[in-house]
């Protein structure tokens with residue numbers, strides 16, 4: 001073959017593969033394709049002729065690079081850089097008390113026909129956020145005429161929590177394996193690390209916890225710390241700090257000590273020396289996230305010490321360097337569980353006696369509320385949004401508002417462990433907003449969760465919002481393309497808690513797919529309804545925790561064989577001949593007493609309780625009359641069916657746009673929606689058939705009859721379901 005021929009073939013192959021991969025979702029919401037509105041493009045080109053960005057710090061260089069890629073892509077011509085005097089888009093460092101360390105202002109000004117856009121910030125990082133905001137305006141095809149915006153984040157720590165293990169498996173991960181390739185670090189810097197940092201910076205995320213809360217002490221050894229430092233160096237120009245999870249028993253496992261008792265001076269010293277080592281490698285290391293005395297993880301209670309003792313010991317170790325400790329409140333009663341002596345495995349004591357009267361709902365509050373005021377200034381207690389565990393719908397955790405002297409950090413879950421995992425399209429913004437907007441009444445009316453989390457209600461200097469990552473090494477990062485919208489949501493909500501779900505969806509759709517009005521309107525509606533559809537086909541009317549054991553994939557309300565009573569679905573739904581639901585009023589576990597009286601009153605009466613939460617708080621008779629006039633049983637059947645219909649509606653909407661979405665992404669979403677439809681039917685049928693064995697009532701005739709038996713659904717097994 002001649003050289004020319006080889007070249008030609010190579011070119012064709014290249015062309016073909018670039019087209020093939022052109023729209024595989026890798027570019028997330030930073031696609032920077034040429035503006036497809038010719039009139040607007042002419043306007044933009046007229047305004048944006050050259051850009052000025054002074055200085056050459058690593059962050060400033062990142063800004064220049066992003067503008068070069070972004071503007072060149074969006075406008076279709078190579079963008080020019082010029083000096084401040086002549087440029088039409090100008091980035092300037094200023095000294096402004098309103099902008100803080102991360103905020104920016106951006107505005108346009110037209111003088112005698114010439115428009116100038118000015119982006120100001122106190123810091124390089126503020127300019128970086130301003131740069132991404134500017135690019136977003138263009139991607140969303142917004143007008144650049146006379147606008148002026150000031151934007152600064154409400155929450156200080158805006159974090160992704162990766163549940164990534166050192167062997168690259170991801171706990172509850174449904175998007176491939178971990179993007180951290182520990183084996184080739186520190187020398188090999190995958191382009192993904194950089195694109196990860198760009199994506200996060202573009203939505204204001206400023207920290208990443210690299211490792212699983214079910215922690216491995218090895219990450220604190222010097223070999224791994226060097227790898228962590230390489231990631232920290234890569235992320236630093238993008239304003240992103242790294243954090244690690246700290247296994248409480250590390251002094252024993254990698255330090256050769258006999259104990260990890262937080263009051264023991266040798267243990268305290270070990271952590272101090274470890275912190276010194278870390279900060280030498282990573283001067284801006286963020287700090288530690290800790291899961292202790294929870295689900296078999298070791299912690300201070302192994303030594304009869306409190307969570308505060310444990311957190312404070314670590315806090316003292318990182319304090320000299322400005323580090324923080326995020327101590328998780330995801331704990332439930334350890335009396336039924338004990339860790340093994342060598343701390344090596346998560347072991348449940350099978351002989352321990354389940355405490356029948358205890359309610360897992362109450363246990364985090366019972367353990368943490370008494371410790372309020374005992375934590376060091378650099379400790380945040382990280383609380384999951386609800387009292388149980390990231391269910392499709394939970395009331396807010398009663399800890400919000402109860403620990404007024406401690407900064408409480410929000411923990412959401414992006415990865416869809418309980419929300420249909422990798423196959424289901426569920427836009428989570430409405431779930432997060434529902435919690436943030438809920439009034440705790442702990443300091444009178446208006447004491448919404450959002451104000452507790454951002455530190456404004458009880459005046460805390462540090463504040464944080466984290467979410468368990470849904471990112472893996474799948475080409476499109478999140479497995480399900482719409483999972484990207486949930487990642488996007490975390491950044492936007494942590495920056496500005498007032499932004500609506502609708503706006504978040506709108507921004508994401510325009511940048512990820514198209515600015516076409518009909519497309520944006522319809523897909524927005526699809527996204528906004530997706531969470532309620534899922535609640536309906538999985539856990540309507542306040543049902544919760546009725547999924548399969550272990551991998552949590554699919555329904556198993558019948559499940560009752562796990563060693564801890566409070567791991568079993570039957571513990572949560574309590575269905576019997578009389579009715580269904582968990583009585584958490586004064587006649588039951590009285591968990592409602594953990595809320596302010598105003599909240600308690602909202603839920604304590606079975607006749608006035610918001611039906612969305614009914615079975616969270618009441619054991620309700622099958623014939624109880626619902627607001628619709630139906631019996632509880634009929635309502636349950638209808639809700640389950642509505643969920644299925646909701647998914648079918650999503651399918652119809654999506655299918656309308658075959659010609660407006662590139663083939664690869666269109667087909668992917670279409671196939672996943674069809675899996676989601678089957679799974680919704682599965683949930684509905686399995687749950688109704690099972691609950692029917694108690695209600696002994698007919699499924700209303702208007703509702704599709706289950707085409708399989710309960711035995712069939714019970715027999716389904718998924719030994720290799722992912723994420724477990």
Ligand code: GCW
Nearest residue numbers: 163171172213214291330389
């Ligand atoms: O949601 C549950 C998960 C566990 C997880 C735990 C936690 C990391 O099933 O996989 O462990 O919560 O949040 O600690």
